[in-house]
């Protein structure tokens with residue numbers, strides 16, 4: 001029997017969770033919450049480096065993700081090993097996310113917003129849609145995936161979903177006191193921070209976090225679309 005977690009973060013690639021929710025994760029961990037990451041791919045395609053092989057890049061990205069999770073105090077990182085730039089909305093992928101939800105039984109699920117328009121990584125769109133469907137209704141209904149039930153994975157009702165990368169923000173989470181931990185976690189993604197090509201990561205992140213706090217009663221924030229699930 002796996003110990004339940006309060007929060008399950010489902011991300012397409014290594015570093016997505018750090019950009020999207022790491023400040024909030026660090027705060028939750030400090031408050032005593034248990035957080036588990038599901039990272040769907042190993043990020044083996046996202047580079048402009050012509051010299052690096054996808055296999056070695058996958059290894060680097062996985063190590064960087066584990067290091068970032070450790071900085072934040074994330075309890076466990078589960079890699080699904082699906083292909084980068086190859087996520088599809090399939091019953092099999094959905095079932096993997098349902099399995100994670102029923103295994104860790106979180107109150108809160110965090111993922112990327114599937115409804116962001118235009119330029120948005122296809123994997124981010126797909127993982128958001130699949131996770132949303134997995135939460136409701138597939139994780140909740142015992143007749144969905146009867147084989148999971150046979151394995152002892154009982155249905156589970158998630159209470160809320162937070163979508164990062166949203167254009168329709170209705171929830172701002174205060175990260176003023178966990179900003180430095182978010183920055184440290186992002187720095188673990190060395191191979192991706194190079195690609196980001198900002199001269200001063202700390203200043204860039206502070207400015208972005210400040211803009212996400214607009215309208216909220218805090219200095220620095222992460223912004224989400226939050227959906228409460230009442231059924």
Ligand SMILES: [Zn+2]
Nearest residue numbers: 012013016121
């Ligand atoms: Zn990504």
